[in-house]
Amino acid sequence: MNATNLTLSLVVGGLFAGGVHLLLQRGLFRIVLGFVLLGHGANLVLLIAGGPAGAVPEVGEADPAAASDPLPQAMALTAVVITFAVTALLLALCDRSVMLYGDDEVRDDVEDRLLARQERQGEET
């Protein structure tokens, strides 16, 4: 293994930190943005996993030994597509939530609260 690219590693760290911070918010839209950041972080991890940059990995372009590893690039591409699709779905969910509730807050579970209330009232179940 060669030395890992320090800049990229730091960027991954920053993206993950920001993504996690946004994930912990109450609003769904912020959570979506958090996922976008996390997705970028994960894709960069895949890119770093491929080792150092090299020549274009196309047949006939460069000799295979000097080319960069194509496999992580293919994986990152797949992951990008998946992240993109899920982001679109989440935005639709945001929209729907605003339509139904008037805001995009991620709510507590109703049933949990009901059970807790029963507990307080000491009701026979």
Next chain:
Amino acid sequence: MTASTLLIAVPVAVPLLAAGLSLLLSPFPVVQRVLGVTVLAAVLLDAAVLLVHVDRSGTQPLHVGGWEPPLGITLVADRFSALVLLVSALVCLVVMLYAVGQGTAEQRVENVPSVFHPTYLVLLAGIALVFLTGDLFTLFVGLEVMLMASYVLITLGATAERVRAGMTYIISSLTASILLVTTIGLVYSTTGTVNLAQLSEATADLSAGTRGLLGLLLLVVLGIKAAMVPLHWWLPDSYPTAPVPVTAVFAALLTKVAVYAIVRTQTLMFPQPEPWTLLLVLSAATMLVGVLGALVQDDVNRLLSFTLVSHIGFMLFGLALSSVAGLTGVVLYLVHHITVQTALFLVSGLVERERGTVSLRRLGGLASTAPLVAALFLLPAFSLGGVPPLAGFIGKLALLQAAVARATPLVLAVAAVVLLASLLTLAAMTRLWLLAFWRHPAEPVAESPAQRAGEGEIPLASARLMRASAAAAVLVGLLLVAAAGPLAAFSQRAAADLADRASYRGAVLSGEAG
């Protein structure tokens, strides 16, 4: 293109193609239904033939597009994957028939045609891909295909309740997915391959610390999807609100797919010579937390969701034993659990049709007004609690025998937890029975169950189809008992396959059937 490669390709490719076709057929609901049922029946048949074929001639690989590992995508069918694929296809078919009866796909929102049928087929394709995959990245893709379909299904109709539950579910699953990609990136950077067969060799060269870290990361990310305590928080909040057929198929398959992935990755990449202490403790916690949660629920579907969490622990326990006997127990229990959960959730759907509610406080007297539903509930409930001679008992017996063979103090302690959790499951089921079926109704029963807001009269034929498919789900559970001998023998062979990594490698990398 030999017969075996065709057999392996069908469960993934055909549902995906059919999903596209099904989307085009949206204006013709009847054709959609016929297409869905036909495709599911075809996959079921294919899985059955594949099972026999794999059992006769050993593990079968398929290198997609003729690309050899490590570059290409590899699909592998061995005994374990063929068996779970067969059971999953069967369950999907039963639930599909139930959905047709209930008219899940007909619940439109503002004249947008429902996407139930195409999405359901995509779900099956994703599940099949996870079961048949031979590399870690395709495993992720399969999970993602399955989860994308499940996101759509869980928010079907986008009512306020489902949107709320869907948020919890999607955010949790997505977090796990992104962490899984990250983990795969780390695995690739340390080993230089994502092919499972090659990884099973490559992980041996890593330092103990790196191996432990990667193994733990994989366990955590898949553990979120498998609802392993303490990563189970999302499941009981998100499952109960979806339409009944969707909940049934989720409960039956989604978490078990993750359990399958855990078993597959841990046995191939990080085999443990000794019982795995961490997983033993986690499995004990999963069993207890799940069942204690089940004891206090009021909503029937939530109660069943908690028992589902509890019984994930049983399978993790079998894996933690790290012995062939333990894995045999896992395979048996997995099959039993898929069928029993489907049956219970479908019956819960019948109850809801009967009374319009699944709240235990408001139910009662179902045994006298709907004796068939009561009978259909009892069998899987007893099976879940492990009453002999039902399938659940066979699975638990296999696990306990494996535990006794491995008798360290901790293993025996967790085995005691297995017994306790089984008893408490039985208690939870008995409570459900007493409150919902046995006692006098808590409130006067409405004359006609179909007279509810937002739902017209369900035609008699559909109601019959719903009952028949719920009965079929229960019957599959009984069939497992009838076939207990061959099934146990087969599970043993499948477990031996799992433990024998060299033959898996040989089959995938050099093309000699192991």
